[in-house]
Amino acid sequence: MNCRAALDLMLETEPADLAGKTDSELSRHIQGCAPCRAGAQRILEAEGSLREALAAAAPRRTAAEAVQLAGQRQKRTRRLWPLVPLAAAAGLAGLILTRRHPIELVPAASPTPSPRIAVTAPPGRSVAVLQTDNPDVVVIWFF
Amino acid sequence: MSDTRQLETAVADLVPRAQAGDAAARDELLRRCHGRVYRWALVHTGDSDDADDVAQEVLLRLHRYLGRYSGRSRFTTWLYQVTRNAALGWRRRLTSRLRVTRELTAERVGETGGTSDPMERLHGSQIAEVVTALFHRLPARQREVFNLADIEGVALVEIAERMGLDPGTVRAHLFRARRTLRARILAHHPELAEERGR
Numbered sequence: 001m002n003c004r005a006a007l008d009l010m011l012e013t014e015p016a017d018l019a020g021k022t023d024s025e026l027s028r029h030i031q032g033c034a035p036c037r038a039g040a041q042r043i044l045e046a047e048g049s050l051r052e053a054l055a056a057a058a059p060r061r062t063a064a065e066a067v068q069l070a071g072q073r074q075k076r077t078r079r080l081w082p083l084v085p086l087a088a089a090a091g092l093a094g095l096i097l098t099r100r101h102p103i104e105l106v107p108a109a110s111p112t113p114s115p116r117i118a119v120t121a122p123p124g125r126s127v128a129v130l131q132t133d134n135p136d137v138v139v140i141w142f143f
Numbered sequence: 144m145s146d147t148r149q150l151e152t153a154v155a156d157l158v159p160r161a162q163a164g165d166a167a168a169r170d171e172l173l174r175r176c177h178g179r180v181y182r183w184a185l186v187h188t189g190d191s192d193d194a195d196d197v198a199q200e201v202l203l204r205l206h207r208y209l210g211r212y213s214g215r216s217r218f219t220t221w222l223y224q225v226t227r228n229a230a231l232g233w234r235r236r237l238t239s240r241l242r243v244t245r246e247l248t249a250e251r252v253g254e255t256g257g258t259s260d261p262m263e264r265l266h267g268s269q270i271a272e273v274v275t276a277l278f279h280r281l282p283a284r285q286r287e288v289f290n291l292a293d294i295e296g297v298a299l300v301e302i303a304e305r306m307g308l309d310p311g312t313v314r315a316h317l318f319r320a321r322r323t324l325r326a327r328i329l330a331h332h333p334e335l336a337e338e339r340g341r
Contacts, residue, residue, distance in 0.1 A: 011326055012318045012322055043325050046324075047324075050278055053271040053274075053275045054185070055146065055182070060195055061195055063173070063178070066202050067173045
């Protein structure tokens with residue numbers, strides 16, 4: 001193996017080959033060629049420095065701060081979740097009540113009185129029944 | 144034993160206790176994972192502040208979704224995927240912000256031109272800083288694979304599992320990453336350049 005071929009292999013090979021610790025052709029060449037050994041050594045040193053630099057990297061926040069912040073955000077989110085269905089129901093009701101021109105899905109016919117719908121909410125939940133201008137559409141919201 | 148394996152061993156008894164609702168075990172689990180998650184996030188973001196934010200996000204997800212960990216894979220594999228997803232989300236938001244910034248600063252970028260190769264400034268003790276800078280200039284996927292394979296010593300098959308890739312693809316990314324990094328390192332050895340001619 002000449003140095004050109006060795007250098008090309010050095011760019012992709014395993015670190016153990018670069019260290020001359022294997023029985024590969026490249027490893028044997030590195031052991032017997034001072035310039036290639038220097039190059040391999042340089043690569044190993046650089047990658048070793050990178051390994052140390054990455055291992056030494058530490059977060060600025062302490063773990064305790066990060067845990068505390070994570071807990072606080074979690075609590076805040078939990079407090080806000082119960083309000084979401086209420087807000088959505090209020091928004092939907094507002095939208096329906098303020099709508100001036102309801103979409104006519106069927107040709108106008110003689111209006112029939114829409115039946116009143118009685119809905120019972122499951123245990124621990126509430127229900128809102130919204131009658132719309134369209135007798136075929138009733139919004140039932142469990143929250 | 145690699146850093147990841149140490150973490151796996153350290154949290155083995157904490158995970159089931161935290162999942163069962165033991166708050167002290169959960170907090171200890173988050174503390175133990177924090178440094179490792181931060182370093183993974185740093186590989187993705189290349190910036191310590193951003194890595195802090197991603198790590199914070201991961202701790203929050205861990206806090207919230209620990210119950211979803213079924214134990215089918217190693218805990219560190221699952222944790223890595225949570226970190227990876229958080230980092231990818233961060234990158235998407237960053238890309239979106241950069242698009243706007245790029246439009247606003249297009250002229251200034253044109254004036255300053257391209258960045259110089261940091262290896263040109265290499266001097267003895269600065270090597271770690273420079274190699275780290277070179278590492279962060281690798282494409283994201285190559286950087287991720289190189290870190291897992293050559294820095295953390297994770298097997299290619301496990302890397303493929305963590306990243307949801309074919310092992311052959313992982314190997315290709317690893318070889319490309321090594322080639323780019325090592326070529327830049329060797330480029331500053333004139334005596335080696337001469338040897339290439341032989």
